[in-house]
Amino acid sequence: MSKPTLSKIAATLGLSVATVSKALKDYPDISFATKKKVKELAEKLNYTPNSYAQSLRNQESKIIGLIIPEIVHHFFANIILGVVKAAEKEGYLVITLQSDEKYEVEKKQIELLLNKNVDGILISLADNTVDHKHVKHIKDSGVPVVLYDKISKLINCHKIVIDDEKAAFDATKHLIESGCKKVAHIRGPLKPQTTIDRFKGYKRALKHFNIEFDNNLVFETKNLSFKDGKEIADDIYRNHKDIDGVFAMTDLLATGALVRLQELGLSIPEDISIIGFSNWFLTKITTPRLSTVNQPGYEMGEAAFKMLLEEIDDHKNNRNVIYETVEIPTKVIIRDSTLKH
Amino acid sequence: MSKPTLSKIAATLGLSVATVSKALKDYPDISFATKKKVKELAEKLNYTPNSYAQSLRNQESKIIGLIIPEIVHHFFANIILGVVKAAEKEGYLVITLQSDEKYEVEKKQIELLLNKNVDGILISLADNTVDHKHVKHIKDSGVPVVLYDKISKLINCHKIVIDDEKAAFDATKHLIESGCKKVAHIRGPLKPQTTIDRFKGYKRALKHFNIEFDNNLVFETKNLSFKDGKEIADDIYRNHKDIDGVFAMTDLLATGALVRLQELGLSIPEDISIIGFSNWFLTKITTPRLSTVNQPGYEMGEAAFKMLLEEIDDHKNNRNVIYETVEIPTKVIIRDSTLKH
Secondary structure, eight states: OOOOOHHHHHHHHTOOHHHHHHHHTTOTTSOHHHHHHHHHHHHHTTOOOOHHHHHHHHSOOOEEEEEESOSSSHHHHHHHHHHHHHHHHTTOEEEEEEOTTOHHHHHHHHHHHHHTTOSEEEEOOOTTOOOOHHHHHHHHTTOOEEEESSOOTTSOSEEEEOOHHHHHHHHHHHHHHTTOSSEEEEEOOSOSHHHHHHHHHHHHHHHHTTOOOOGGGEEEOSSOOHHHHHHHHHHHHHHOTTOOEEEESSHHHHHHHHHHHHHTTOOTTTTOEEEOSBOOGGGGTSSSOOBEEEOOHHHHHHHHHHHHHHHHHHHHTTOOOOOOEEEOOOEEEOOSSSOOO | OOOOOHHHHHHHHTOOHHHHHHHHTTOTTSOHHHHHHHHHHHHHTTOOOOHHHHHHHHSOOOEEEEEESOSSSHHHHHHHHHHHHHHHHTTOEEEEEEOTTOHHHHHHHHHHHHHTTOSEEEEOOOTTOOOOHHHHHHHHTTOOEEEESSOOTTSOSEEEEOOHHHHHHHHHHHHHHTTOSSEEEEEOOSOSHHHHHHHHHHHHHHHHTTOOOOGGGEEEOSSOOHHHHHHHHHHHHHHOTTOOEEEESSHHHHHHHHHHHHHTTOOTTTTOEEEOSBOOGGGGTSSSOOBEEEOOHHHHHHHHHHHHHHHHHHHHTTOOOOOOEEEOOOEEEOOSSSOOO
16 A cells, blocks of 8 residues: 555545645644544554654744746846845745746745745746646645735735836836837737736827827837847837837846947937836946836835735634735836936 | 753863764764763753754754845846755755845844754855854854855855956956056955955056056045946046056946946047956946956856855765865956957
């Protein structure tokens, strides 16, 4: 006979793994009847939980896990800092992992963190993550999870986001209000959701000002890279001389366009205005300095930890958790690559 | 009577805390006589170690600690990534903390990590750290420690560094070999050691080419900031028109100087060459693109973890550790802000 596991007990009794696990540990939110059933079967199956792991699991580890798609990225580095600082204040330490935007890696890292008995997990989903069983598995293990930045509407848990659509609306609105008549948008591929939402915000702003949407003014790039920005600038210069404003979905794209358009002899913002997205450090050192939308990584990291801590407390005190989605406000930062109004 | 502690037992017997702790845990490298002495006194004093903590301490936690002076910094973000990736490959997870370049914070964070029973600690010392008792305390606790990047020669442990002096020599040499006759240096304040070593490398290169050192060509800045670089550029333009080459000790200073000198109407590199240090992401997007020295953060993080793992293994297998200092090679990256030769 193979070794009995929690999941076998759960399957046999028609319960969730989390319930079985809680029953064996005498959690107060499990009924006496269920506990009795579970313990009797566990005894019959000669189920012996690893007592070391168990003792750990009953204790708080005061460690949380943080999964980041990309560490070497101004925005995400700020997220790490926000989480680490907020956690330290509350006596928690943070294990950080980078998923490389890969679903398979994300899945493994969740297992690693659960095996280390972390008290909670923060995740920004990888771009190619479509299946969400691994996130549900965290919840089933009785471990709180908060999604931040790149979330899925299909997962029921606490979430921290920015309103990408509104932020993009504001950026485009600034271009139009400062006098731009033909505003282009440089966007990314269809996924992730942030791309879609920023594109939507751009379109909504046009509509708001009764400007007809023109698909020829939308430029799609693959890598959101500096080089991509330069290539789109070449295209704009050659084929769309009438464009006088550009909303790029990342600062890197915006910077590429800004550098290339100047090389081609255009003046920024006199001939063409450019606004980016994120407020990377680099936006302050371009010539002219880049207008952009501030994406508050530090505040987001801080808020994500606080939300996780709340849920950890709710679990401990056996309170019901009502899941919330919290929006961190963004702000248009007007520098020198767009006209004043 | 106050609660007896390891340190009281240690003080009474004239032993180190680490020895007492190891004796109580029956470590093989402690003599039978010492173990006997320690255990008898512990019993007499009614010393009961926290058994939960003890059971943890005897087990490997497979978690290491990483103290970083500044997370939101291209170089250090790469260090985190190098450590995290190398650790994950070997089944270790990484708790990251930011010391904010503060000694007091660093001290507290070491305690936090030791309390979490990490298997080892990696530290880059804060700029204002002069006392090293806290690092010695890690060693005394029997926990391996590796210093990386900002180290102290006064601490006896494994170290991972770059040769700042050689790297600065190479950068200055490139300027001279490409035709610069009057090479200035923009440096930082007297501490940390990296500033001193880069300044030394600059001077050695001048000497190597029989160029007399001129203190008027050395510009000291406080914050190593973009703004500082711009201010030095103003000074150079007003008072030192004959300078035709600049070696700045950071990319940010170099970028500030590059932007400002162009605003003042100078051509780079035709009128004046500029080379930075670190190979930040931003160096690829300046106009012209900045020549610099590559400071390999990822490789350094990777190497630091490997060294730590080696020492963890040495401890486990009761092998003597011979401390080493490993240098990660740097490389001059020639882009468009310096002349070709």
